[in-house]
Amino acid sequence: xxxxxxxxxxxxxGPAGLSAGLYASRARLTxxxxxRGLVGGLITESELVENFxxxxxxxxxxxxxxxxxxxxxxxxxxxxxxxxTGIELSGKQKVVKTTKGDFIAKAVIIASGSExxxxxxxxxxxFTGKGVSYCATCDAAFFRELPVAxxxxxxxxxxxxxxLSKFTSKVTVIxxxxxxxxxRILQEKAFSEPKVEFQWDSIVEEIxxxxxxxxxxxxxxxxxxxxxxxxxxxxxxxxxxPNTAYLKGTLALDAAGFIITNERMETEIPGxxxxxxxxxxxxxxxxxxxxxxxxxxxxxxxxxxE
Amino acid sequence: xxxxIVVDAATFDQTVLQSKTPVLVDFWAPWCRPCxxxxxxxxxxxxxxxxxxxxxxxxxxQNGEVAAKYGxxxxxxxxxxxxxxPLSQIVGYKPKAELKRALDAALx
Numbered sequence: 001x002x003x004x005x006x007x008x009x010x011x012x013x014g015p016a017g018l019s020a021g022l023y024a025s026r027a028r029l030t031x032x033x034x035x036r037g038l039v040g041g042l043i044t045e046s047e048l049v050e051n052f053x054x055x056x057x058x059x060x061x062x063x064x065x066x067x068x069x070x071x072x073x074x075x076x077x078x079x080x081x082x083x084x085t086g087i088e089l090s091g092k093q094k095v096v097k098t099t100k101g102d103f104i105a106k107a108v109i110i111a112s113g114s115e116x117x118x119x120x121x122x123x124x125x126x127f128t129g130k131g132v133s134y135c136a137t138c139d140a141a142f143f144r145e146l147p148v149a150x151x152x153x154x155x156x157x158x159x160x161x162x163x164l165s166k167f168t169s170k171v172t173v174i175x176x177x178x179x180x181x182x183x184r185i186l187q188e189k190a191f192s193e194p195k196v197e198f199q200w201d202s203i204v205e206e207i208x209x210x211x212x213x214x215x216x217x218x219x220x221x222x223x224x225x226x227x228x229x230x231x232x233x234x235x236x237x238x239x240x241x242p243n244t245a246y247l248k249g250t251l252a253l254d255a256a257g258f259i260i261t262n263e264r265m266e267t268e269i270p271g272x273x274x275x276x277x278x279x280x281x282x283x284x285x286x287x288x289x290x291x292x293x294x295x296x297x298x299x300x301x302x303x304x305x306e
Numbered sequence: 307x308x309x310x311i312v313v314d315a316a317t318f319d320q321t322v323l324q325s326k327t328p329v330l331v332d333f334w335a336p337w338c339r340p341c342x343x344x345x346x347x348x349x350x351x352x353x354x355x356x357x358x359x360x361x362x363x364x365x366x367x368q369n370g371e372v373a374a375k376y377g378x379x380x381x382x383x384x385x386x387x388x389x390x391x392p393l394s395q396i397v398g399y400k401p402k403a404e405l406k407r408a409l410d411a412a413l414x
Contacts, residue, residue, distance in 0.1 A: 129378075129397030131379055
């Protein structure tokens with residue numbers, strides 16, 4: 001039963017928000033989690049999560065999210081499907097404005113996560129959905145036996161390259177540095193996969209095509225040498241941007257939009273906390289987000305009881 | 307409550323192309339997490355726009371030929387059809403407000 005007055009409101013239902021919800025509801029705080037789409041967050045895009053402790057065989061991101069939600073709900077966490085449009089302060093109370101009305105809380109934990117960054121190059125916007133993709137698990141099947149490129153060198157880029165190698169004829173990973181940022185075990189898998197090739201120290205300058213992507217134009221950053229690569233698909237995985245647009249003017253954000261907190265997950269406004277990917281210098285892992293969420297809930301409880 | 311209707315290659319022509327009212331077709335697949343994420347929003351829209359706009363779902367895994375015909379290379383992919391023709395297209399997971407703007411534009 002959704003009313004509109006809570007001890008804690010948690011914005012975002014990924015690992016950070018769900019862990020915060022678990023800790024808050026077990027502290028017997030009345031707690032509402034507001035999620036705009038699907039509980040689980042960005043981790044639900046992972047077919048198999050192999051680095052969350054407790055699951056030696058790995059677990060699907062979707063299932064992990066559902067289990068976390070189930071566990072928090074068991075202790076009384078309520079969930080509302082809505083989009084948050086802003087937070088306003090009214091004395092000590094926080095008013096969370098949403099597409100389904102206003103909700104009031106003593107403390108707010110912001111865990112609204114992140115989304116994929118774009119490259120911002122010519123052709124990217126034009127061919128989005130016509131060969132340019134930001135989700136390999138979604139779109140790999142449309143590129144059967146075709147050559148594709150993955151742009152990026154982090155964990156997500158390499159996981160996507162490996163996934164794409166099961167469908168496509170060839171995957172070229174284009175990375176602006178001379179070595180990958182991805183976890184070693186993922187690097188080893190990628191280096192031993194014959195369909196995955198690497199183009200080091202290179203950036204994509206332009207995506208070209210007609211009805212759909214035909215080729216990309218590359219520049220070697222060290223030599224300045226330019227080249228072209230024929231591909232039918234470009235999967236972009238160059239990092240994340242935080243979902244904090246609705247907080248502009250409420251909280252201090254860094255230049256990239258991340259929220260600045262201290263080690264207790266406190267923001268500059270007493271009673272407003274941030275956890276997970278939205279937070280400045282987050283390690284961007286499900287497990288660290290979960291840790292942030294638990295920390296935020298513990299200090300939110302202290303804040304409320306003082 | 308009006309829910310999205312399921313269309314496939316066999317029913318696409320009659321349900322979508324011959325429809326008197328505009329139809330939003332959600333091209334989706336079970337392996338696509340953002341598609342699953344968009345599903346509850348589409349359910350709400352099906353109810354809110356009942357009678358004015360049909361919300362339909364097409365599984366691209368089962369109906370590859372329809373997806374290919376409309377050049378689908380990324381999902382979720384929403385195409386609004388009016389008088390049998392694609393009128394507008396939204397690629398990727400988008401907030402409800404943005405979807406409503408596209409639906410209202412198609413009705414306007």
